[in-house]
Amino acid sequence: MTTFTTPHSLPILETTDKIAATDDGLRQDLNAISTAANSAITAEGVRAEGAAKDHADAAAEAAEAAAKWYRGVLDGDVHLNDLTTPGLYEFLNSTVAAAIGSPISPYGAVEVLDVGNSTIQRVSGTDVEPRVFSRGTESGGASWGEFRRTDHDTKTVLYQVSLPGNSGLKEVAPARHVRAPFKIAAGADGFRLYFRNYNDQTSTNYAGDITFVGVYFGKRAKDAAGVYTNDFAETPTDLGLPARTTLTDGSYRWAIGTKNIQIEAHTEYLISYGYTTPEGQETHVGNGGAYIGVVPGAASYTDASPMTWSATMPLDVYLTLLTPEDTPVYGYLGSSTAAGVGTTHPVWDAFGWRHAYAEGAIPVLLAHSGSAMTSWDDSSDWKWGKARVYGRMDRLYFNVGSNDVYSTATLADLQTRNTDVAKVIRSQVADQIFYVNIAPRAAEAADIKTKRLAYNTWLDTLPNGALATYDVASVVTGANGSLDALYDSGDGVHLNSLGQAKTAEVLIRGSSRAAWAAADSAALAEAKAYADATFIPAWKATTAYTLGQRVIAPNGDIVSAKVAFTSGASYSAANWDASTQDGRIVVLETAKVTIDTTVGTRATAAGVLIFGDTGWRDVKASLPAGVTATNIWIRRLGSQVMVNVQGLSTTTGGIVTIYSAPVGFRPDAPSIRAGVLSTLDTNATRVVSPFAGSIRVLSMPINTAFEGSVTFHTSEAWPTTLPGTAA
Numbered sequence: 001m002t003t004f005t006t007p008h009s010l011p012i013l014e015t016t017d018k019i020a021a022t023d024d025g026l027r028q029d030l031n032a033i034s035t036a037a038n039s040a041i042t043a044e045g046v047r048a049e050g051a052a053k054d055h056a057d058a059a060a061e062a063a064e065a066a067a068k069w070y071r072g073v074l075d076g077d078v079h080l081n082d083l084t085t086p087g088l089y090e091f092l093n094s095t096v097a098a099a100i101g102s103p104i105s106p107y108g109a110v111e112v113l114d115v116g117n118s119t120i121q122r123v124s125g126t127d128v129e130p131r132v133f134s135r136g137t138e139s140g141g142a143s144w145g146e147f148r149r150t151d152h153d154t155k156t157v158l159y160q161v162s163l164p165g166n167s168g169l170k171e172v173a174p175a176r177h178v179r180a181p182f183k184i185a186a187g188a189d190g191f192r193l194y195f196r197n198y199n200d201q202t203s204t205n206y207a208g209d210i211t212f213v214g215v216y217f218g219k220r221a222k223d224a225a226g227v228y229t230n231d232f233a234e235t236p237t238d239l240g241l242p243a244r245t246t247l248t249d250g251s252y253r254w255a256i257g258t259k260n261i262q263i264e265a266h267t268e269y270l271i272s273y274g275y276t277t278p279e280g281q282e283t284h285v286g287n288g289g290a291y292i293g294v295v296p297g298a299a300s301y302t303d304a305s306p307m308t309w310s311a312t313m314p315l316d317v318y319l320t321l322l323t324p325e326d327t328p329v330y331g332y333l334g335s336s337t338a339a340g341v342g343t344t345h346p347v348w349d350a351f352g353w354r355h356a357y358a359e360g361a362i363p364v365l366l367a368h369s370g371s372a373m374t375s376w377d378d379s380s381d382w383k384w385g386k387a388r389v390y391g392r393m394d395r396l397y398f399n400v401g402s403n404d405v406y407s408t409a410t411l412a413d414l415q416t417r418n419t420d421v422a423k424v425i426r427s428q429v430a431d432q433i434f435y436v437n438i439a440p441r442a443a444e445a446a447d448i449k450t451k452r453l454a455y456n457t458w459l460d461t462l463p464n465g466a467l468a469t470y471d472v473a474s475v476v477t478g479a480n481g482s483l484d485a486l487y488d489s490g491d492g493v494h495l496n497s498l499g500q501a502k503t504a505e506v507l508i509r510g511s512s513r514a515a516w517a518a519a520d521s522a523a524l525a526e527a528k529a530y531a532d533a534t535f536i537p538a539w540k541a542t543t544a545y546t547l548g549q550r551v552i553a554p555n556g557d558i559v560s561a562k563v564a565f566t567s568g569a570s571y572s573a574a575n576w577d578a579s580t581q582d583g584r585i586v587v588l589e590t591a592k593v594t595i596d597t598t599v600g601t602r603a604t605a606a607g608v609l610i611f612g613d614t615g616w617r618d619v620k621a622s623l624p625a626g627v628t629a630t631n632i633w634i635r636r637l638g639s640q641v642m643v644n645v646q647g648l649s650t651t652t653g654g655i656v657t658i659y660s661a662p663v664g665f666r667p668d669a670p671s672i673r674a675g676v677l678s679t680l681d682t683n684a685t686r687v688v689s690p691f692a693g694s695i696r697v698l699s700m701p702i703n704t705a706f707e708g709s710v711t712f713h714t715s716e717a718w719p720t721t722l723p724g725t726a727a
Contacts, residue, residue, distance in 0.1 A: 664719025
């Protein structure tokens with residue numbers, strides 16, 4: 001019994017051990033085993049007691065450390081800038097969150113750590129989603145850096161609230177209150193807000209100081225009818241007064257430091273600012289829709305003082321958004337059309353903004369009114385620097401060139417300028433370039449039109465490594481080859497809101513020239529397959545036919561092939577069996593296609609309408625009392641009726657009849673939902689319902705301009721007269 005090899009040092013019998021031969025000897029051996037086992041068990045118990053005591057001591061130490069680490073609930077008396085004692089703190093409501101300067105509200109936790117000679121703060125909590133922000137002090141320093149979101153990777157993106165206009169777009173106004181709507185399709189974790197009294201297009205600095213009275217940010221309110229207003233939905237966030245810095249060119253820039261306010265996607269906000277300027281001082285005015293007032297102190301009001309909607313707004317206003325790293329960023333290079341000039345809400349109505357919003361991307365509009373390609377060929381220009389500092393874009397849509405085309409520049413000049421700008425684009429902001437071709441204007445000299453079409457054709461060749469060319473020109477071109485009046489803002493140059501929407505639609509659908517050609521080819525193939533399966537073809541010479549295949553013989557009989565064979569140069573009845581059905585195709589013999597242009601354009605065959613188009617008709621003169629519109633057009637195409645309206649408003653409200661359709665234009669259904677009108681500055685929508693021959697808008701607010709389209713089916717006979725006048 002001398003071998004002890006078990007884990008607890010108990011004896012075991014080996015093969016070489018001798019077993020006692022007598023009872024007394026066996027008893028002694030068993031006693032020895034029992035004694036050894038008892039000793040081992042006793043020793044194991046002592047060890048277990050020691051381990052349990054060690055564990056209890058460690059747990060007590062951890063609890064003591066946790067109790068020391070937890071510092072309790074913050075009540076708002078101490079700002080985070082002054083919170084340097086290491087530990088864990090809590091805050092439990094939005095009032096305290098605001099008082100301590102937390103980047104998260106309404107509740108969360110603050111952890112303070114000492115790391116070397118620096119102090120780190122980490123704030124975590126949930127507002128719209130769980131988020132974590134961190135910041136620190138410089139090594140050995142006392143000043144804090146800015147909070148940055150640290151639970152995922154982020155990037156900074158430029159967003160223009162307003163865009164520069166021409167040199168004449170300025171004002172002298174000693175007091176202003178401005179409320180600019182703002183929304184994006186992708187969320188953001190925070191932003192910085194900038195103001196400049198500077199025109200990026202003309203590089204004009206309007207000297208002098210600006211005294212800001214207040215700057216506020218908050219969600220936009222709706223009225224009882226669901227229409228967005230110029231009021232805040234709740235008490236807005238006071239962003240503080242912007243700090244002024246002097247840039248290297250001597251101009252001023254006012255900036256508000258990073259605000260870690262989470263911006264929700266597809267949610268409308270208002271940026272409200274009020275300021276005063278010295279008497280007689282000029283202020284830059286840019287393109288961008290906003291409400292304008294003259295009471296600077298009203299910037300903080302939840303309910304705004306009297307304000308007027310304007311397509312322009314004072315100062316160059318832009319944001320830098322803190323967005324998730326994977327947020328797509330699309331750039332749009334152009335002139336006034338790309339800025340949305342001529343629309344109800346410049347910037348928002350611009351085709352680039354609409355396209356990016358539909359794609360869930362952040363739009364960077366490099367669109368300056370009056371600019372040409374020669375305005376963008378210098379990579380050192382501030383215009384590029386403003387965008388380049390925030391990183392590269394995922395792609396850029398190249399649309400600048402209209403002002404070059406409508407100048408004395410030759411086609412060769414346009415191509416050279418395009419190549420020069422493409423080089424700058426790739427060196428500064430984006431690798432992927434997509435061309436958006438040049439739309440016509442209402443008045444276009446023959447030589448200009450030839451040059452524009454030649455330039456667009458050249459863009460189709462995808463010069464400078466472009467990935468696609470989008471044919472927006474054909475979408476807004478009218479029957480006369482110039483800008484369609486339906487999409488003309490009224491100046492013959494710029495697109496209205498509907499024209500911008502149609503342009504954006506081309507980009508959204510991916511309708512490049514190549515895509516259109518492929519779609520056309522597919523449509524033709526589908527049409528041919530349908531025709532082959534549905535109709536009996538005429539006999540053709542030197543054509544392969546299968547057994548039993550039917551054709552129309554030269555004399556009009558329906559015949560079928562006796563065997564598989566190839567026809568000769570002339571028809572031979574010996575190869576064909578006569579049909580058992582009527583041997584004559586009476587309809588085909590008697591039917592003749594008739595074209596009638598007395599009431600629009602109609603094509604009939606054997607008395608059946610196979611094509612009909614009234615063209616767009618201007619029926620504004622037929623609007624009922626209390627209803628006004630900038631434009632209202634109606635058109636019948638086959639059995640489809642379309643109505644487009646712009647600037648439609650009423651003084652009555654409720655269910656409003658905006659137009660009584662004449663015979664030949666009335667809907668089949670007595671009451672259908674056929675379209676939606678919207679206000680482009682507020683994005684409020686209203687349902688349109690054709691009813692008993694009338695076009696009605698449901699829940700129409702008073703004195704609010706709407707636009708949109710209605711489409712429905714009619715089974716009525718072709719009209720005998722056309723309403724209104726040709727549009």
